[in-house]
Amino acid sequence: MKKIALAVLLAVILSPAAAFAQVSIRIGPPPPVHERRPPPPEKGYVWTAGYQRYEGDHYVWTPGKWDRPPQGHQRWVAHKWVHRGDHWEMQEGHWQ
Numbered sequence: 001m002k003k004i005a006l007a008v009l010l011a012v013i014l015s016p017a018a019a020f021a022q023v024s025i026r027i028g029p030p031p032p033v034h035e036r037r038p039p040p041p042e043k044g045y046v047w048t049a050g051y052q053r054y055e056g057d058h059y060v061w062t063p064g065k066w067d068r069p070p071q072g073h074q075r076w077v078a079h080k081w082v083h084r085g086d087h088w089e090m091q092e093g094h095w096q
Contacts, residue, residue: 025054025088029081033061040066048093051079069095 029052037047050064067076079093 026086027054027059028083028088029054029059033063035064037064038066044068046074046076048076049078051093052081053079054090071095 032052033050035050040047045066045068048064048067051062052059053062054060069076074095077094077096080091081088082091
């Protein structure tokens with residue numbers, strides 16, 4: 001029972017760190033895909049643009065979508081790839 005409680009405690013403590021994990025690779029991302037934005041489902045929704053994610057050994061397009069901010073008038077900061085020296089790092093999108 002103690003092992004299970006310890007595992008759950010570690011999962012809870014480490015989950016915020018996982019949310020800010022970065023992917024680092026040596027191959028730059030392809031250009032973004034041009035998306036047609038459908039109309040929002042209702043007032044208050046914000047468009048979260050699509051992005052290239054790295055999966056295994058190649059990039060995969062993740063389409064954009066309409067989403068409701070978790071709190072009031074937050075804005076969406078899009079995912080982006082940043083070139084740092086000899087590699088690329090993914091900065092995860094988030095609400096701000």
